[in-house]
Amino acid sequence: MSLQQTHSHKIREQLIQRYSQVYQLGIRQRLHFHLRRLLWFAVVQGLFVFKRLFDIAAAAVALLLLSPVLLATMTAIRLESPGPVFFRQTRVGRWGKLFTMWKFRSMYIDAEARKAKLMADNEMQGGVLFKMKSDPRITRTGRFIRKASIDELPQLWNVLCGDMSLVGPRPPLPGEVDQYSLADRRRLEVIPGITCIWQVSGRSDIPFEQQVELDVAYIESQSFTQDIKILLKTIPAVLLGRGAY
Template sequence: MTASSEHKRRQEALIKRYGSPAALGAKAKARMLLKRAAWVGVVRGSYLLKRLFDILASAVLLVLLLPVLGLVALAIRLESPGPVLFRQTRVGRWGQLFTMWKLRSMYIDAEARKAALMAQNEMAGGVIFKMKDDPRVTKVGRFIRKTSIDELPQLWNVLRGDMSLVGPRPPVPAEVDEYSLSDRRRLEVIPGITCIWQISGRSEIPFDQQVELDVQYIESQSFWMDLKILLKTVPALLLGTGAY
């Protein structure tokens, strides 16, 4: 059976079961339009609530964490010359590029040395590069990575709207180039600082399983799920499980 004949068969089955769209009465059409409007309202309302929460929470946290950021910035400068902040191009929702900020945890020549270390990649799947004993990471860098303090400047990305508090982690363009079509489902929502796999093992979870967990979040996300993930993020950071 060809694709066109299969499509026609399914269309006829739907018309037989629900009736032709042209045959719908005014009341049926009105009900359909109301249901569609209600669904759009729910989706947009959920997005608005999530965005408002992101703005308020990121603004408050940035103010409260300024002393911590200042002390860590001083420690970074004392150990290793170079800028305190590290900027990197990341891929956001629907492939849109943006600049993501982190506290610098590596020596300034880290990117140049990465090619020589690719053969030692410990992340299953090969799309993401991870090494537990990465020689490019400074002593201060190991601490702030373990505790995820290096991610705190991303609260500015959240405030700007590039990121959300909760969502799939934003990949670099080189990683997206290696994505399969199914992997690209991760790009259907605004990326976040924390996500399901961040509280379930972090770097110890293989890439394909990370994608599964991200898709699971995308298909069932809600404001209450976001709150649950945020609450579970706190003990995950304190324990430092899977972070390197």
């Protein structure tokens, strides 16, 4: 039996032991238990629906207000280098669901082919993520829009489609998830976001292990108020450009 199967078996046994005791209670106590469970489910689902409605409204307004920036970026990318304006990439969403994430293209069109030669220069600790402060694959326009996080704006469309949220752990690549430990996979328990708690706390300067810790802390304490705080902190984080490369 693998480590993951053993862990799942232990959790299943604990759940059976905990909730089997409910059926040993009286009718009134059992009704009280099921009522509390129903109320808890209603609150959780209500928060999810409210967050989803907020995401749709905010993403639609942001796309409308930022349309001049989007058009200017598309023009700059087209003028500097040949290739598509947008970059599509398969990412891993909630519970391991794959989806297509959109970004403005910030690299030359042969960037993926050149990545293997640059792996030895990876500056991210742990080896799960790949980051370079002076990545030669990035165009001049790409360097600017990355610093200002403009390259992430097309992900507002992902928010409208329901693949992403405004706030949540950043969606990883399938190859990164293949290297995840069981604890790292907790990042996949919620819908991924455009911005997250570690992006307003240092971004790429934070080691991967600490990113996971911050994401798990967010998942365990998430609320609408916390999301608003992270969105407000994102503005100075973007303007200062700390850890963005």
